Amino acid sequence: MDELTRQRTRAKWDAAAKNFDVMSSRGPEKRWAPYKREFFSAMRGRILFLAVGTGLDIQFFPPNCQIVGIDISPKMLEQARARADAYPGKLELREMDVHALEFPAASFDQVFTSCTFCSVPDPVGGLESLRRVLVPGGELHMFEHTGSRYFPFNLMLNIMTPLARRFGPDMNRPTVANVERAGFRIRDVRHVYLDVVKAIVAEAPASTAG
Numbered sequence: 001m002d003e004l005t006r007q008r009t010r011a012k013w014d015a016a017a018k019n020f021d022v023m024s025s026r027g028p029e030k031r032w033a034p035y036k037r038e039f040f041s042a043m044r045g046r047i048l049f050l051a052v053g054t055g056l057d058i059q060f061f062p063p064n065c066q067i068v069g070i071d072i073s074p075k076m077l078e079q080a081r082a083r084a085d086a087y088p089g090k091l092e093l094r095e096m097d098v099h100a101l102e103f104p105a106a107s108f109d110q111v112f113t114s115c116t117f118c119s120v121p122d123p124v125g126g127l128e129s130l131r132r133v134l135v136p137g138g139e140l141h142m143f144e145h146t147g148s149r150y151f152p153f154n155l156m157l158n159i160m161t162p163l164a165r166r167f168g169p170d171m172n173r174p175t176v177a178n179v180e181r182a183g184f185r186i187r188d189v190r191h192v193y194l195d196v197v198k199a200i201v202a203e204a205p206a207s208t209a210g
Ligand SMILES: C[S@@+](CC[C@H](N)C(=O)[O-])C[C@H]1O[C@@H](n2cnc3c(N)ncnc32)[C@H](O)[C@@H]1O
Pocket: 009, 013, 014, 024, 050, 051, 052, 053, 054, 055, 056, 057, 070, 071, 072, 073, 076, 096, 097, 098, 099, 113, 114, 115, 116, 119, 120, 121, 169
């Protein structure tokens, strides 16, 4: 990702940080809470948590995990700090762009992320970066909203995307296909709401080459 796109992405999410909890925590977070608790219960080993945001998901993490949480937005991380400090385990926060991960290859056993690949500017490139930092056979766990195959949802999501993208996420990304394009093997796709909100589990190839 080029520097201008990186700066624009950071600025967009810095601007969203202030009202993010009000927009997210009352509605969507309550609604998805049972699914998220189950989703994060699979956390094991050395974990990269991508796109911490304001840290709303931290409440769903099982205790005593070893997690590095990253986000491109310093303002989001600022708000996440108190939640990270209260986590009963090891949770280090770092400002970082998924397209330019500063970790050596094969640093993590698992990557977890939620509502992120609607937002990163180059989803396949970002997913390839994640593949690099996972051990061979390492797991990618994603809780994402995506485009839909079904009318009228596909039409609505396509219409909403140009406006939504200016302030936040795209609404119509083909995220499962992007995961495969980035070289992962899909293990499981669970539809949480229609075919729009999904829990995806994928596996990095046994060899990290290529
Ligand atoms: C829709 S918010 C979701 C935040 C959090 N995962 C949640 O569900 O509450 C998207 C997040 O992705 C982060 N983000 C966007 N592009 C990124 C990138 N290239 N690298 C790292 N984080 C990024 C934003 O800063 C923002 O915090």
